Amino acid sequence: MKIAFIGLGNMGGGMAANLVKDGHAVTAFDLSPEATGKAAEQGCSISATVSEAVADAEAVVTMLPNGAIVRSVYTAEVFGSAPKGALFLDCSTIDLATAREVVELAQAAGYEMVDAPVSGGIAAANGGTLTFMVGGSETAFERARAVLEPMAKAVIHAGETGAGQVAKMCNNMLLAIHMIGTCEALALAEKAGLDPQTFYEISSKATGYCWSLNDYTPMPGVGATSPADNGYAGGFASALMLKDLRLAMAGAETSGAAVPMGEHATRIYEAFVEAGNGGKDFGAIFTTL
Incomplete structure (x- = not known):
């Protein structure tokens, strides 16, 4: 699967690496040259912009610091740049209102999206043993499972949009x-x-x-x-x-x-x-x- 991974910090770097290990083609973006350098060493392709990273992605995974950044990245760069039919998975830990808002905006733009925050910390991110708490429809959850399982020890459907948060x-x-x-x-x-x-x-x-x-x-x-x-x-x-x-x-x-x-x-x-x-x-x- 072609996966775009946005946000290669302490958690995201290990998560993206585990997707590569599972055989996915991962195109990554981060503002930090150090983070993108490590991701490249792990087998990720590196893009200069978010829009470029998501251009032919079947799934987009984001791991970002806060709700304002999540909203900005999706509304300014992901929507319209990613192909119709792409699945979005936001693994950031953000406020509930923003999580629900971004999913609603994604759906209005013709995409499926889940909120999928994680538990387990840096060691689990590196080891592929995170627990994902996923909010979204049954259909979106089943699509998301294939993306999340290489990074996880457990992938749990928490309920509808926002339930993961x-x-x-x-x-x-x-x-x-x-x-x-x-x-x-x-x-x-x-x-x-x-x-x-x-x-x-x-x-x-x-x-x-x-x-x-x-x-x-x-x-x-x-x-x-x-x-x-x-x-x-x-x-x-x-x-x-x-x-x-x-x-x-x-x-x-x-x-x-x-x-x-x-x-x-x-x-x-x-x-x-x-x-x-x-x-x-x-x-x-x-x-x-």
């Missing part, structure tokens, strides 16, 4: 809450005289089990290997977690949902990022305790 914001709000609770529990165990590794061995097999503890332990030298063992470098940046929490708070306000724990987690990550820690892995919240 709803799933992502709820998942990451829960992840932030879990991470803060995991950090507090580890810190409390140590300060109360219990060896943190012993606590890990107990809680990881008891009702405290969660991904943040078992698979991504945020305390250096304890439990699973994670960015904590590398000075909190790499992983999922705290600034990105804050972005996702703010999207969840906007979604909660729009839908009238009560999210007191989500609000508190947002305030904690806001303070952490404002203190200059936005580039550190989100498990670095442990260092505040």
Whole structure:
């Protein structure tokens, strides 16, 4: 399949490479020469513009920083440049209103489109083990599956347009809450005289089990290997977690949902990022305790 891939950042670069490994002809675009250079080494063809990249694409995948950029890229460069019948897959994490708006505009222009945000982080993007949460019609989802599966361990149809973004914001709000609770529990165990590794061995097999503890332990030298063992470098940046929490708070306000724990987690990550820690892995919240 001819696939255009727009956005080759920390996540997009690995995703595009896995499409190439699966035998697809990938034409890529990014504003960063470093990113396009790495993509070329992985077998992608590089285009000078988005319009050029999508010109003969059967599918267009975007992985972009925010909703405003997603809207601009599609409305200014993708619509009208991509062939009629092309499928669009936006894998960015953006606000729900913009996600739905762009899909509606795509449909009005004669295209099928899904919102397909991801969970799993940079390692999963590189390893082809992301989880995709897909919003769109059954027909569009079935078309999207063939594009997404080479990059995924799971491709799940969340529901109609926008449902993928709803799933992502709820998942990451829960992840932030879990991470803060995991950090507090580890810190409390140590300060109360219990060896943190012993606590890990107990809680990881008891009702405290969660991904943040078992698979991504945020305390250096304890439990699973994670960015904590590398000075909190790499992983999922705290600034990105804050972005996702703010999207969840906007979604909660729009839908009238009560999210007191989500609000508190947002305030904690806001303070952490404002203190200059936005580039550190989100498990670095442990260092505040």
